[in-house]
Amino acid sequence: MKASRTSLIAGIVGWLSAIVMFFPIFWMIVTSFKTEIDAVVPSIVFEPTLQSYAEVNGRANYLSYALNSIVESIGSTILALAIGLPAAYACAFYPGRRTKDLLLWMLSTKMMPAVGVLVPMYLLFRDAGLLDTRLGLILLFTLSNLPIVIWMLYSFFKDVPTQILEAGRMDGARFWTQLRYILIPISLPGIASTALLSIILCWNEAFWSLNLSASRAGPLTAFIASFSSPEGLFWAKLSAASTLAVAPILIMGWITQRQLVRGLTFGAVK
Amino acid sequence: MAARSREVRTGPLLAPAVTVLLFWMIVPLALTLWFSFQRYNLQNPMITGFAGFTNYKILLFNARLWISILNTLVLVGSVLAITVVSGIIFAVVFDQEFPGRNVARLLVTAPFFIMPTVSALIWKNLLMHPVNGFFSYVSRWTGLPVVDWFVDLPMISIIMIVSWQWIPFATLILVTAMQSLDREQLEAARMDGAKGFSMFWNITLPHLLRPISVVIMIECIFLLSVFAEILVTTSGGPGMATTNLSYFIYMRALLQWDVGGASAAGVIAIVLANIVAFFLIRTFARNLERD
């Protein structure tokens, strides 16, 4: 009896919270299917239309911003994995006396507030010709996410029992063979989750992407930001653009939620 | 496992990451420090020269700096409180079995994956707009006074938006942490007579203390640099009401082009962050020991 009563209370509270938390997103999606005139009237009853989506896609701008988001997120993720995977491997399987200090130092670099170095980064980028370039943003995203990527991979690698790699050793597998036939297949889910977290963090990054990019390399974060000073009716277009911008990440995030916890807490919570 | 340095050189594996992060640490910081001691304004690039501590003196005597620091603390503190408490409640709730639990949990965690610019603009326009926003509609329908959120309660509005984004983070972490609660320990406590609130207070909460501290510290890192939400909604206003340290520096650097002043403020921001960092590193060092 007791159990079902707590279950009932939990259910009510749980679903109430779910509705409240999700409501803004729900409202955004609903509004995206309205015309601009309907959009300013907060009602659920309306004639759904794809007009706003068409208008968003009609502007050539949108697609190029979307492409920038894709290129910059994936590019940064590939770079971060290329740099981070060997480092995480070394820390997990060949730890030395300094490994712990090294990992903590990497963690500390994440704590530097981006705003603290805004000035020099702006000037450096300006002088190096990196302002408003995809490469520039890819580099900055990678620098920001590298500590998280390394820690997350480290955490997954530590879960692989060393005895399995030793068995590989006894069977004749040297470094590259071990990596290819044993380590990577076993930790593939972990590597995939790390990649997804990196993509999510890059896609949603809203400091460097707003300050160091403009029309050429600006990702979707910047595109949406332009709606903050618009003219005329724009809510439906904003909703449509926003829905398109967040949908892929929302889905990705939902799928890998559990695994992301490791990366988000630097391995402290599994 | 002993380091088999004969067979695998760890040097080349670690070198790229270490070099890259070393550069990232040293160069920008050194430059910021350098600039903070320079008289350098991009609107008047001709005037240069060593400024000594002038920039710092100007800043520290500028009430605006202190207001922005205060706003930062208010913002971070409020969001921390709201998200951690909500996270704990949700963790307990979602630990119970009820129909559709998994779907409900997905809905609750959704806001975390929405990019900050979208969150802010959706809240500002679709929900909080004093004429056509959903909240005003509800107010009119129920007879409550309409709130012009960003004019009357700007800081609270920002806090609402940021909390909405970060409650899922705390929830996700704490829900995961709840799963590692040893069921046998709970059963032993049951035999000892604990149930309901006393079970929560004496067993669940102590177990959650470590993940809660992790949540607090990680949120601190990110919350100290809240930027986009302010940029697209209030631009720091009205007046200085929603200017936090990040926005303050941004204004100085990219709006007023005061490189020297912005750099000095940047140094102050870094110092602030380091204080939090000190405690964070200590906690994680202990975690590493335990592994």
Next chain:
Amino acid sequence: MANLRLQNVRKSYGAVEIIKGIDLDIRDREFCVFVGPSGCGKSTLLRMIAGLEEITSGDLLIAGKRVNDVPPDERGLAMVFQSYALYPHMTVRENMGFALKLAGVPKPERDSRVEKVADLLELRQYLERKPKALSGGQRQRVAIGRAIIREPEIFLFDEPLSNLDAALRVQTRIELARLHERLGSTMIYVTHDQVEAMTLADKIVVLKDGRIEQVGTPMELYHHPVNRFVGGFIGSPKMNFIRTSMASASAQAVEVVLPGGTRMRLPVNGAGVSTGDRLDLGVRPEHLRLDEQGPLGGTVIVVERLGNETFVHVELAPDMIAIAQVDGASTLQVHEKVRLSAEASASHLFTADGAALPALVRHPLVAAQIK
């Protein structure tokens, strides 16, 4: 010839020396067991032989060749790990065939060799399964199969039975003994369980704190332990140690005074023992029997009946308890007073530093070199 020799092998981690000078010969086809308490270094020693740990100094020779710097897979060894260490993402067939695949053996030959070994271990119907779909005993057989398929000169086993439940452990122990019979290979086996050591080994190496305490056949170790540690380690229930004082000693016999005042004479070489030296009498429970006129007496405090035999714990004096093995039909109860006597020729005397006084008569099984 799959023989192995360790010459003054040492290992240190930084300033701490964990393996302190091991000299050992293992002959071709021998089943050699490393046994000892936790932390004695037996697993470390095995891993040094395997090549998974470095040898700080000393020589490891396999078939006469020094192999300290030879990689693990080129030493002619195969290892069965305590956790089995099966590749979780590969099927049983792929697990067993992995070493062959790396060596470039073509698929048809690989398959036939895998199937042959699978037949030997009764794994044929599990070939396409992944480890998580197997029971503990099956996984262990796959681990053994993976080792067998490499046709090594020497097999290494690192506590292979410790993850199995009691019944499975006994069964698998017997299968391992028969496997050794069948394959005729040299086997080095690490365990903390002295029953496994006694039943499987041709030669037992007892280790403690990184040193060899004694090397010998099971019977040698059982009947003639060279020190108190080996005496107490081998045999279950544990050997009883009773404090005595010396009455007289010569090279032909030693007489001691037991608690209670009576005396006992043992056929051991007492040369070098001085008056007042502390001597501990070591008697196994199976060598104590009920005797109305026996020299030892006390109160029964615990009775453990196993059906075929009964163990009685007798309090000889405050803080001195002896365990005696009596017939299963015994009707002894707690609180009863009993008297015991010990078989002199099967008893041992240990000096204060733990060394055993040499026995003058070798046990018949040992003399006949029956393992």
